[in-house]
Amino acid sequence: MTTDTADTAAPAAPLLRAEDLHVSFAGRNGAARARAVDGVDLDIRRGEIVALVGESGCGKTTLARSLLGLVPPTGGHVTFDGKPLDYSSRALKAYRKRVQLVLQDPSGSLNPRHTVYDAVAEGLRIHGYGGDERAAVAEALSRAGLRPPERFFLRYPHELSGGQRQRVVIAGALVLEPELIVADEPVASLDASVRGEILALLLRLRTELGLSALVVTHDLGLAWNIADRVAVMYLGRIVETGEVEQVLTAPRHPYTQALLSVLPEAPGDPVVLTGEPPDPSRIPAGCRFHARCQILASGEAERAGVADACRGRDLEVLDGAGGTQVACHWARATVAG
Template sequence: MTTAHSPAAPPLSAPLLSATGLNVTFPGRRGAPPARAVDGVDLDIGAGEIVALVGESGCGKTTLARALLGLVPPTEGQVTFAGEPLAYRSRALKAYRKRVQLVLQDPSGSLNPRHTVYDAVAEGLRIHGYPGDEREAVAEALSRAGLRPPERFFLRYPHELSGGQRQRVVIAGALVLKPELIVADEPVASLDASVRGEILALLLSLRDELGLSALVVTHDLGLAWNIADRVAVMYLGRIVEMGPVEQVLTAPQHPYTRALLSVLPESGEEPVVLTGEPPDPSHIPGGCRFHARCQVLASGEAERAGVAERCRTAALPILTGVDTAQVACHWAGV
């Protein structure tokens, strides 16, 4: 593998956004135990840094992203932005969401089919009572998103655009408020392969030109390799491996990360087939939460290393949001 972006951001000193001890628990249905969708997460995102949050569907990454956006209040823990704790009052959240914007996975579902491109991008300005020249701000955002000349798109409707153009309109709608950070949830999952690279290149150029930070939520480690400075691998509500993208993806330590990487065509590895589905977040197993699906444990390798019993019974520490590679795995440290 070779990286397709500029060198990683320098080590974090004062994170732009930080989550500490974050938990999000949903009530159980019909007397079932509560579901711990996010179960003790520490994560930092620095200014001008792109962090990829990676994991299977159902691992909690979208719930974590929503908690960082203030859309889901955490059950425990704290989110801070620019050193200030996030307050969950409506006025405070409105101001926060001007600085932290969401880019959704499906541009077709994100855009109102009855609204023109101009109105879609101007919506945020109108919500926040933008005092400047609205037309100029919309044109600048569309241009930044790669839709040029912007005036040519003002009166067009979503159905008149390609998938890549619709995603650029969604990105322009986020950029128009001049945020400091965007949270992109599977930003290219619904796009053709030929367009995916263009959108990823756009996100990188926004980082380089505007100093924009981003949390990119994805199930695709290949995408993380091409766009991120750091990667956090999430499993069953908790980050199990985290660090600089080159370090984590060229020398993965956690068996789960290795399994996710093995299915990439360019990995050259025999694909690791994980058995079964991730456990129910209302019944998180003791010990390492991955042990029931772990190929290292199943093969007897953990037994030979003398850590099999710990894998099944001993809790692992929460990884903190620093820039060095870390792993929550009994076997990896042997």
């Protein structure tokens, strides 16, 4: 006898997962350790683009480098394709074939003495590629939008435009056929006219190759144009996360609201945050944003009955699985009310 069952299959496991990740650095002359990443859960699913946004110094680049295995965590762990990340040299070499980094400055990423061909072929040579190197380089350049690829083989970086150099960097990542790319400010150094082309390229690569991507940026406009989900980071933690349209059209955390308020198309007056983010070696008690929070300063948190909690009660690490979440006493109180 057979029994019909409803399709209740669980969602596919994430391609990459960080669980309670911590990265800290020793302070100078006996100073307290700087907690650059201070408890982060984050999932990236296959074929998904996640934007990690926040001010400079919030920990997002350190988090990205830890996910790449470049900075071992001091707590928590990273899993890729269901297996814990192994930090031995051999295991990391194999991992970095599957997970590639695209840096923000193509001029700094490319050796000025290397031709485009050598720049793209470098990864193949490091990993002992046994196939047709010329064909692989040509295919990667073509996928990155440099066509015909042979026309670029013998050029040097100084002979290319900024957009072309960024495409070469992307081709250097694509040549190894990775499953995930981590793009750190991929269009920050490019002219506005070229930014859209590179973003369109990343979206096309996701569609054609099934690539996953973590895009690290301070630009919420970029996140809106490219990401499926967004994670907003402040002082070592993700403070708001969810589907990009939900978070960016109805932000709940005061920090996210402030970041969005300075975009040209944002309604109302920009929110000017006072002061700088606190020192990561001296993270304040309570909500780590409370010293700069416009909601607390205006008295709204007091009226909602959460001002003391804002100043003295820490918030838990947000689940990285993808639902809309916010680490804010005031936001939670106003929803509950």
